[in-house]
Amino acid sequence: MQSMTFTDLVGMMIVGAATMRAAFGLISIAGRRYQFHKQEKEYIAQFQNMTSPLFKTCDEKQAGAELLWRGKRKFRLAERVDENQNGDICSFYLMPNDGRPIPPFCAGQHLTFDVPVPGDTEPITRCYSLSGSPTEKDSYCVTVKRIGAPQDAPPGTPPGQSSNYFHDHLEQGSVIEAYAPAGSFCLKDNSETPIILIAGGVGLTPLVSMLKWLDATKSTREIWFFYGVRNRAEHAMYDYLHSIALETPNLHMVVAYSQPTSTCRKNIDYHIEGHLSAALLQPILKARDCEIYLCGPASMMSALTAGLEGLGVARENIRYEAFGPISQTAVARNMEQYSGEPAKSVNVEFSRSGKTLKWSPEDGSLLELALDNGIKARCGCRQGICGTCVTAIKHGDVEYERRPDKKPALGMCLPCIARPQGDLVLDM
Ligand SMILES: Cc1cc2nc3c(=O)[nH]c(=O)nc-3n(C[C@H](O)[C@H](O)[C@H](O)COP(=O)(O)OP(=O)(O)OC[C@H]3O[C@@H](n4cnc5c(N)ncnc54)[C@H](O)[C@@H]3O)c2cc1C
Ligand code: FES
Known part of the structure; x- marks a missing residue:
């Protein structure tokens, strides 16, 4: 056997070190992958926990979460x-x-x-x-x-x-x-009940998030996704919706075009010509109870909620979100059983603006009354969820078209969803 030179020895040491480094590298990549998957699982478990049985306290649980920030x-x-x-x-x-x-x-x-x-x-x-x-x-x-x-x-x-x-x-x-x-328009994630997501126009956004969540958690729930839009040119997230429909056996995608053009391909781009209606859901609902989530334009929401109630769907199984003023949707009346007197007319004084106006039910919410009469008011969601419009009540009381997401403090109200109970003075 030939004796090893100093150069051979150094060479072997370099090769050995490189091999060990590569091996450590592989171990560390595998370790990081394992850690990543573990974290991913924990992350998903954390959500399942958060959105599960105590669904109503979802917001409170989030408020407790360390990462939540206050203000902007x-x-x-x-x-x-x-x-x-x-x-x-x-x-x-x-x-x-x-x-x-x-x-x-x-x-x-x-x-x-x-x-x-x-x-x-x-x-x-x-x-x-x-x-x-x-x-x-x-x-x-x-x-x-x-x-x-x-x-x-x-x-x-x-x-x-x-x-x-x-x-x-x-x-x-x-x-x-x-x-x-x-927001309290959240996917109830603790059940195995089949789920129907109904989206109109840009109202698909929260429902797509729900779809992504169901996909990420490998939910085995039966899912129907109904999407109503004018035509292919307006069809949002086309590629995503197409591919998830192909890849998810428990997802049934139904797209309705109300104004298809000659380039829209039936049974490829869309399935139904016309508007989404409760009648479309009847065969599904006949066979099983479903949770229904609805988001779209006011006209679609009003027609669908009335239709679904007509089909006997329990109110607690229909959740909805409107993107505009709630009182304009008629969903408020359908869903919240607004108890206001229909023909009452009362005086509302907006003390800061120095204006006193007559309010009657057709004026809608107090915010609508103010804005329609040139009174400047800050507002955001116009649905009682963002709190931007909060205003002090100086005299009188209000009642709500729908339950506010967060109850305002004593003596305050959310005019965007409030109606006067009698003569009223607002600090606005
Ligand atoms: C909970 C929630 C979630 C939402 N999610 C989404 C979402 O995911 N995607 C989305 O796109 N939207 C969403 N919206 C709607 C969104 O918040 C806004 O309402 C929307 O973008 C319109 O706001 P804007 O400021 O662009 O229009 P605005 O400035 O509020 O104007 C609204 C309309 O009024 C018209 N207008 C303005 N001045 C006058 C006037 N003097 N006379 C007559 N008409 C007038 C404007 O031309 C316009 O058509 C959501 C809303 C809520 C409450
Ligand atoms: S505008 Fe959002 S709560 Fe009134």
Whole structure:
């Protein structure tokens, strides 16, 4: 045997060290993968815990979560993704500007934003549903539809302020302020009951988040996803919805186009021509009890809730979210059993503005009465969930069209969902 030179020895040591390093590297990658999957599992378990049996306390549980923040927090736009052919629906991926972790949310919840108004010192407040999966830990995603002026509006009517701000001013790196995830429109996750998600237009956003959650948790629940939209050009998240429908055996996707064009392909792009209706759901509901989640335009929600009640669906099995003023949806009347006297007329004094107005039921909420009469009032969701409109009651009392998400403090009210019980003085 030949004797080893010093160079051979050094060479062997280098090769040995490199092999050991590679082996350690592989072990460490495997370790990190294991750790990642473990964390992923724990993360999902944490959610299941959070949204399970005590569903009603979901918000309170979240409030206790260490990561939840109070007031506003800055978010930076990481990415924007166009979501339909029309280019008027876009997803915005937002990461916390401070780099610290963000709290989890329940599928169905929303973020509230303070949106700057170009040329104005006061921001406006708007809510946008979280459209991503609750398992995404680094960023939140909201999907915003650009709102134009109503077709019948007089010339010069400005388009939607916040939605156009998102579309026109938010580029990669832009910063926007948001309040923590909130809202009681949450997926009830502790049951095996079949689930029907019904989305109209951009109302698909919270329901897509629910779908992503059901997918991430490998739910075996039977799921129907009904999506109503005008045509292929407006069809949002087309690729995602298409692929999840193909990959998920327990998901039944039904797309209805109300105004299909010659390029829309039946049974590929859509299944039904016309509007979504309760009649479509009848065969499903005949065979089983289902939990129903509904989000879309006022007209669709009113027709569907009335139709579903007609089919005998229990009220507690229908959950809904409206994206606009609740009193305009008629869902309020259908769902909340508003107990107001139908023909009462009372005086409402807005003390700060020095205006006293007559209110009658057709005026809608106190906020609508104020805004329609040129009284400036801050508001966001117009559904009693964001708290932006909170106002002191100086005299009298109010009743609510729907239960506020968070009850205002004694002596305060949320005018966006309140009606006067008699003559009233508001600090507005
Ligand atoms: C819980 C919740 C979740 C939501 N989630 C989403 C979501 O995921 N995606 C989404 O896109 N939206 C969502 N919304 C709706 C969203 O919050 C906004 O209401 C929407 O973007 C419109 O706001 P805007 O500021 O763009 O329009 P606004 O400025 O509020 O204007 C609304 C409309 O009024 C018209 N208008 C303005 N001035 C006048 C005038 N003088 N006369 C007549 N008309 C006028 C505008 O042209 C526009 O058509 C959600 C709402 C809620 C409450
Ligand atoms: S506007 Fe959101 S609670 Fe009234």
